[in-house]
Amino acid sequence: MAAVDRFYLLYREISRSCSFYMEALALVGAWYTVRKCVSLVFDTYSVLRLHVIPRLGGEIDLVKRYGKWAVVTGGTDGIGKAYAEELAKRGVSVILISRNKDKLEAVSRSISETYKVETDFIVADFSKGREPYPAIKEALRDREIGILVNNVGIFYPYPDYFTNLPEDLLWDIINVNIASANMMMHIVLPGMVEKKKGAIVNISSASCCQPTPMMTIYGASKAYLDYCSRALHYEYASKGIFFQSLTPFVVATKMVTGSTVVSRKSFFFPSAEEYASHAVSTLGLSMRTTGYWKHAIKFTLAEHLPEWLWAWFAMHFCRIMVKEVIRQSERGSSKCPVY
Numbered sequence: 001m002a003a004v005d006r007f008y009l010l011y012r013e014i015s016r017s018c019s020f021y022m023e024a025l026a027l028v029g030a031w032y033t034v035r036k037c038v039s040l041v042f043d044t045y046s047v048l049r050l051h052v053i054p055r056l057g058g059e060i061d062l063v064k065r066y067g068k069w070a071v072v073t074g075g076t077d078g079i080g081k082a083y084a085e086e087l088a089k090r091g092v093s094v095i096l097i098s099r100n101k102d103k104l105e106a107v108s109r110s111i112s113e114t115y116k117v118e119t120d121f122i123v124a125d126f127s128k129g130r131e132p133y134p135a136i137k138e139a140l141r142d143r144e145i146g147i148l149v150n151n152v153g154i155f156y157p158y159p160d161y162f163t164n165l166p167e168d169l170l171w172d173i174i175n176v177n178i179a180s181a182n183m184m185m186h187i188v189l190p191g192m193v194e195k196k197k198g199a200i201v202n203i204s205s206a207s208c209c210q211p212t213p214m215m216t217i218y219g220a221s222k223a224y225l226d227y228c229s230r231a232l233h234y235e236y237a238s239k240g241i242f243f244q245s246l247t248p249f250v251v252a253t254k255m256v257t258g259s260t261v262v263s264r265k266s267f268f269f270p271s272a273e274e275y276a277s278h279a280v281s282t283l284g285l286s287m288r289t290t291g292y293w294k295h296a297i298k299f300t301l302a303e304h305l306p307e308w309l310w311a312w313f314a315m316h317f318c319r320i321m322v323k324e325v326i327r328q329s330e331r332g333s334s335k336c337p338v339y
Contacts, residue, residue: 060284062090066199066242067146071095071188073126073180074152076103078253079203082276083149088115090280092147097136099125126152126180127172133183144195145188147283150181150225151203158325159214159318170217177221181228189241196240199283202229206249206290209303210310214318222247226288233287245288249295251275268294 070087074080075096084094088111096119098104104121112119122139124132154176156169181202192198207215208223229245236243252269270292279291290296302310 059090059281062087062092062147062283065146065284066197067144067192067195069093069095069143069145070147070149071097071140071145071184072149072151073097073184075121075149076100076107078151079248079251079272079276079279080149080151081107082272083151083201083280085111085115085273086276086280087147087149088117088119091117093118093120095119095140095143095145096121097124098152099123099127126176127154129175129179130183133187136184137187140187145191146197147199147201148184148188149201149203150184151201152180153177153203153221155218156215158322160322161214162216165217173217173221177218178224181225185232189236192241193236193239198240199242199244200229200232201244201246201283202226204229204245204247206247206295206299206302208247209299210305210307210314212314213311214315214322230288242284243287244283246279246291247288247295247299248275248279248290248292249298268298270294 070084070092072080072084072087072094075084075094076098080096080098084096084107088094094108094111094117096104096108098121101121101123104123108119108121111117122136124136126132154169154172156165185200188198189200192200202225204226205219205222207219208226212219226245226247229243233241233243250269251272253272275292278293282289282291290299305313
């Protein structure tokens with residue numbers, strides 16, 4: 001009986017201790033659950049406010065809020081062209097900047113005739129270092145620039161290891177993806193500050209959310225734009241200037257024509273027109289967004305992936321693209337697209 005009594009007393013002490021720990025764990029669990037529920041409510045509201053409500057409640061008067069003219073670099077193809085058309089659809093006059101005069105004339109005329117807004121264009125090759133900017137600055141001198149969209153960009157012919165990239169491509173990525181945005185902002189920002197209104201949109205990429213192997217320099221150039229946009233927003237928000245970093249995943253444009261997997265419109269890869277329609281509606285609402293609700297879901301998941309897992313998926317995806325592009329390049333050209 002003594003042994004039974006001792007066991008009973010030991011069991012009662014253990015039960016009392018476990019009960020205390022269980023209550024403590026229950027409190028921690030309840031706090032965690034409430035915190036996650038509150039976070040989910042706010043996240044859901046943010047998604048609705050950014051991607052649903054603007055498309056249901058009418059469009060913002062962009063001309064009144066920011067100004068008459070928008071400048072779009074790389075505006076003859078892909079996202080740049082589609083974004084320019086969306087702005088024109090909302091009454092904004094558009095100035096397109098790209099290196100191909102024939103395309104600039106055609107797109108400029110098409111936008112003007114379709115949307116009944118003023119258009120203009122400037123021929124400039126951003127891969128030429130400092131050369132194009134004096135002419136651009138002079139051409140924009142007397143314009144009321146309300147919106148600047150830094151869209152021009154260059155990508156690899158296909159994903160590749162850093163040591164395989166030619167020096168010319170490395171310099172082009174710096175000049176086109178980074179320097180162009182710096183210089184265009186430096187040209188238009190003083191006028192916006194003087195008027196105390198304006199918006200600058202930098203087209204970054206979802207590749208900036210995690211280190212992306214085999215697209216290292218491209219991803220780093222887009223991470224630069226993302227960082228720059230966010231920091232400048234805090235610098236100039238008090239002066240009435242809105243900066244936005246757009247971080248889309250793959251959009252079906254000529255930039256990815258080397259891969260039949262991602263160059264066709266699908267649920268995961270929207271057309272440039274579909275993407276731009278959503279992205280323009282987020283202007284003024286979020287300083288950092290993918291611009292498209294489907295991409296927002298993917299971006300959230302990507303940000304929470306372990307870095308090694310993201311890198312593994314990126315390497316796997318890039319290798320698929322490489323095989324496909326090499327097969328296609330055997331039958332034709334694989335030049336780097338620049339807009």
